[in-house]
Amino acid sequence: MKTGPVRAADWCGVFPVPPLARKNDDSRAIDFEESSKIVEHIAAGGIRNFLYGGNAFLYHIRMREYAALLEWLAGFPNDHWMIPSAGPSFGRAMDQAELLRKYEFPCVMLLPCADPRDAKGLEQGYRAFAGEARKKLILYLKEEHNMGADKEAGLDVVARLVDEGVCVGIKYAVVRTNSAEDPYLTSLLRRVDKSFVISGIGERPAIAHMRGFELPGFTTGSGCIAPARSRQLWELCNEGRFEEADEVRRLFLPVEDLRDALGPARVLHAAMELAGIAGTGPIEPYVSMLNEAQLEKLAKPAKDLAEANRGALASA
Numbered sequence: 681m682k683t684g685p686v687r688a689a690d691w692c693g694v695f696p697v698p699p700l701a702r703k704n705d706d707s708r709a710i711d712f713e714e715s716s717k718i719v720e721h722i723a724a725g726g727i728r729n730f731l732y733g734g735n736a737f738l739y740h741i742r743m744r745e746y747a748a749l750l751e752w753l754a755g756f757p758n759d760h761w762m763i764p765s766a767g768p769s770f771g772r773a774m775d776q777a778e779l780l781r782k783y784e785f786p787c788v789m790l791l792p793c794a795d796p797r798d799a800k801g802l803e804q805g806y807r808a809f810a811g812e813a814r815k816k817l818i819l820y821l822k823e824e825h826n827m828g829a830d831k832e833a834g835l836d837v838v839a840r841l842v843d844e845g846v847c848v849g850i851k852y853a854v855v856r857t858n859s860a861e862d863p864y865l866t867s868l869l870r871r872v873d874k875s876f877v878i879s880g881i882g883e884r885p886a887i888a889h890m891r892g893f894e895l896p897g898f899t900t901g902s903g904c905i906a907p908a909r910s911r912q913l914w915e916l917c918n919e920g921r922f923e924e925a926d927e928v929r930r931l932f933l934p935v936e937d938l939r940d941a942l943g944p945a946r947v948l949h950a951a952m953e954l955a956g957i958a959g960t961g962p963i964e965p966y967v968s969m970l971n972e973a974q975l976e977k978l979a980k981p982a983k984d985l986a987e988a989n990r991g992a993l994a995s996a
Contacts, residue, residue, distance in 0.1 A: 681754055682761040683784040686816060686848040688875035690761070692896040694914045695729045695878060696722050698904045699949045700736040700749070702961040710745055712752050717958040718904060719756070725907025725989065731851075733765040733789055733820070735901050735945045740964050747779050754783045763818065767791040770805045777813035787848050789818035792826040799833040803840070810846050817841065818849040820880070824864050831864065839871035851899060852889075853880030859888035869893060882939075883913060883932040887925050890917040901948045902935045905955050905982060906989035908996065931988045934981035942974055943967070954979050955986035 701714035719730060732738060732753070741749070753762040766780065767773040768791040780788060790806065810817050819838055821827070827834025841847035850872065856862050859881075868877065879889035879898035886898040903910030909928055916925035939947040946963060950970045953960045963969055970978065 681756045681785070682758060683786060686786050688873070688896075691849060691875060691878050692918070693729060694727050694897060694903060694907070694910050695731045695763075695899045696727055696904045696907060696910070697731045697733055697735045697899050697901055698722065699945065699952055699960055700732070701952075701958050702964065704959070704961040708962050708964060710748060710752075711959070711961060712748075714958040714960065715752075718952060719760070721957050722904055722907045723760070725909075725993070726911045727903075727907045728759050729761045729763070731763045731765075731789060731899060733791060735904075735948050736765075737945060737964055737967065738765045739768060739791055740966060743775060743779075746776055750779055750783055750785075753785070763787060763789060765789040765791050765820075766809070766813070768793040769795060770809075773805075773809045774812055777809055777815075780813040780815055785815060787816040787818055788813060789820055789851065792820050792822045798828040799830055799837045800828075802827055802834070803837040806837075806841060807846060816848040817846055818851060819847050820851045820853065821868070822853045822880075824854060832867070835868055835871055838868065842872050842876055848876070850877045851880035852877050852895070853899075855881060856885070859885035860892045862893075865889075865893060882936060883910065883929050884936050886913060887917055887922055887929060890914075891922050901939065901944055902932045902951075902985065904948065905935065905951055905957065905985045906931065906992070908989050908992035909985075912992055931985060935978075935985050938974075938978055938981060942970065942978075946970060947978060950975060951978055951982040951985075954982040956983075957986070 698718050701711040702708045703711045756762055766776040766788050824831050874894050877895055879886050879895050882900050889895045900910045913925050913928045946967055949960050949963055952958055
C-alpha cells in the first residue's frame, strides 16, 4: 500500500468508497476474499485509490474486526492507496488510534460525529487523535454543522488544521439542490486551498464541483460498479470537456437515484452483488437489507451500469 506523504497532486483523481463484503452466515464476519474481488474490479478499471468509510459501514464496526481490516488493507501493493476511517466518537477514535499506530497508512479519514460537539472541542479531539495515531487527517464535511453549530468557527478550525499540516485532505459532501451554488463550500475555499478538497457525493455533483469550484477530484460509490466510467468522467472534466462528461455522468443516475431514495450504502452493498462483482452478503445492524421488491427495482440499473463499465474497458 502507499505509505509516502500525501501531496496536493494526490487528490487529482477518483476515490472509490467501497463496501465490505460479509459472510452469509450467523457470524456476518468480514469476507476478505469477496472484498478483495471488489478491490480487483476497481483496480481493473484504472483506479488505485480506496477510501473505506460509510459504504463499508465503519460507523458500526467492531474493534476486533477493525484490527483485521487494517491488517488486510496494509497488505495491498504499493500502488494501492488504502485509506481507512476512524470514529465517529472520540472514545472509539482513540481506541482505533492505538491500532492505526502499528501501520504506515499516510492518512486516516475521521467519520463525522453527530453527537454533542463544538468547534473548539473537535479541534482538541482531532489533534489528540492525530497525535495518538501518528497519522495525518482527512476531514469529512457531510453537513454544515459537522464542525459544530457555529459554522464559521468550524471552518476556521478546518483551516488551522490544514495550515499546520495536521489535515491533508477534505471530503466535501454537503448535499445541495444546486451544487453549483454553495455558500458554505465557497466559505471553506476562502480559507483552504482547493487542492486539498475533493467532491464527496459521487458522480451527481462531480461536474459542478470540478467545473465551478475547480476541485481536483471526487469520491464515488457507484463507481465501484463502473470504475472505468468513473475514471472517464474525471478525465473529461479534467480536460474541460464538460458536455461529454455529462453524458457519462448520466450513466450513473439510475443507480444514484435509488441510492438517494433507499439509502446510499445499503443500495451499493446490494448492487455490487446484483452486478456480479462480488458476493457482498449481509449488512451489519443497525442498517437493514433491501427487501425483494427493492432488489428487483435495483437489479436492472446495477447490471446496466456494469455493462457500461465493460463497454468502456472494451473501447480503451
